[in-house]
């Protein structure tokens with residue numbers, strides 16, 4: 172009854188009412204801004220088609236057709252983005268800086284100010300003071316970092332609770348929570364917000380609620396609840412590369428994506444969207460994360476696998492596993508380099524270059540020295556060729572100078588292009604293509620032996636050589652998937668790739684082979700990397716054993732490695748088996764710990780293997796009675812039977828990664844990076860027994876559950892899961 176409300180409740184109600192009004196103001200401003208953007212597009216389009224300003228505009232006010240077209244494209248894509256941007260709460264936090272008085276001096280220019288913080292800036296018009304600040308603006312940092320010990324001039328921090336399925340209208344604002352940072356006794360409150368003793372327990376209901384919110388569909392952004400150690404990583408500068416070694420569920424992927432959004436906002440000129448690349452392990456994973464950047468207002472960032480960057484030749488051959496491994500090894504890069512540079516022939520005769528009626532002569536020794544010196548510099552092959560051309564022309568110039576004084580630049584250019592000089596180049600430093608280099612190696616035992624001496628054993632060389640499928644010409648070769656890596660490497664040795672990114676975020680980086688790392692290193696030569704991974708989750712035959720070596724392959728040997736150990740996914744009750752298994756994996760990473768409790772772990776014994784699918788189906792049916800997503804994880808060969816049993820019982824199932832179905836059946840190999848509220852892990856012995864990497868797959872599978880993990884088995888349980 173209203174009459175019985177306490178003063179505190181009344182005050183809260185009044186605050187909520189005020190914040191709802193502010194929500195209305197922000198939404199109105201957002202509506203105006205969007206309408207204005209649409210208008211600009213219409214006007215821009217009108218200008219471009221000549222509708223608005225007559226003849227002159229037919230040419231385009233932007234000067235020429237090409238830039239007018241670019242302007243039009245820009246305007247259209249901006250408007251499309253605004254339209255795409257999902258409705259959502261206009262803000263999630265508020266900072267009240269201290270005024271005059273104790274602590275106020277720390278607030279600096281923000282003294283006495285109040286700021287709302289949201290996913291994007293909101294203002295009535297571009298030059299009006301913002302109603303809401305972008306979470307990436309410098310002052311927003313205090314929202315994530317201020318603590319009672321270091322309040323940074325913040326008097327109080329407010330967090331807002333919004334209806335999860337709402338669209339961010341005033342009615343969707345359901346709660347708020349204040350933390351007073353200034354008037355707490357500083358000695359007694361420890362580091363973390365809300366008086367957490369070690370920064371790893373959360374007293375904020377809103378933060379806890381957000382972290383524990385059931386997961387359905389694709390990954391969400393975490394802007395409202397980024398933790399201080401994550402924020403440090405998100406906001407580190409664009410110039411240096413960094414590596415995050417994080418236990419499962421510690422937010423590596425989230426950090427990487429938010430960092431991408433942060434860099435695009437903070438350094439828009441340096442890192443345009445086209446200059447940002449996000450690399451993930453497979454299509455399912457990319458589907459799962461694809462909505463995060465657009466939700467943060469950053470559409471149009473390329474998100475792909477390493478394979479997507481490779482030459483687009485059809486794959487028509489398959490290599491045995493040993494050969495695949497060999498082709499992924501770093502040694503192949505050196506073999507290819509030698510093969511390529513092995514094409515260079517030292518000059519064995521003098522060169523005569525006709526110049527009108529005169530002939531210049533260059534002696535063999537001078538030419539030889541020049542080619543040898545260039546080779547020793549190990550330049551990209553094409554660069555080397557041009558260097559030899561320029562230096563040969565320079566020798567001609569020296570002669571001309573002695574004879575008739577300094578010749579002009581035009582003469583020098585002409586001499587550099589004479590048929591005689593180009594013919595000389597073609598004989599000592601012939602042009603070549605990646606296909607020619609790789610085919611010349613895999614199709615010729617002698618050439619391979621020369622390039623591989625001391626690097627590959629005879630037996631390895633035999634394994635690499637094409638047997639029976641030797642093509643007539645490189646163009647008709649049947650390439651395997653791993654050959655595409657060799658082709659890309661060869662292309663990179665010939666010339667720097669055209670495609671180049673200013674920043675590359677690499678997720679699950681522990682799984683990349685040296686040759687895959689080099690694909691990324693070549694494309695980020697002038698940029699920096701955010702490398703995310705977990706050595707314990709390495710499940711490829713070439714998975715990294717330590718970070719320094721992997722970072723060297725990625726071209727970022729100087730990157731600092733920062734660990735994240737606080738998990739936001741797996742509750743502590745479910746971490747036991749995973750951490751026991753971790754010990755058996757023998758990787759140099761600390762065990763995960765969790766910020767969350769309340770997990771449920773259950774083991775279900777089935778009498779016979781034949782009965783597994785039916786029990787799984789029952790467990791899934793039970794899981795569906797509760798909120799959230801369900802992931803059934805099994806060895807690849809078992810998934811078909813499980814899926815069939817579920818479908819037979821009328822349960823629709825999806826493939827992993829952001830599909831609309833609530834139940835996904837996931838092969839263990841594809842489970843990496845994904846998460847489900849309820850995981851049914853089927854016959855773990857089959858995962859554990861699937862080769863030397865089996866235990867790693869099991870580790871990944873065990874760490875996918877947000878709330879509940881059920882282990883269904885007929886065979887004996889692997890050691891770590893017993894007891």
Ligand SMILES: Nc1ncnc2c1ncn2[C@@H]1O[C@H](COP(=O)(O)OP(=O)(O)OP(=O)(O)O)[C@@H](O)[C@H]1O
Nearest residue numbers: 393396397398419420421422423424425739740844
């Ligand atoms: N600060 C946070 N606030 C709320 N949720 C968070 C936060 N950090 C991470 N999460 C959530 O925790 C879950 C795990 O995060 P994420 O997938 O980024 O971890 P990861 O380290 O990449 O895991 P894995 O190693 O298994 O791939 C996600 O649902 C993510 O949204």
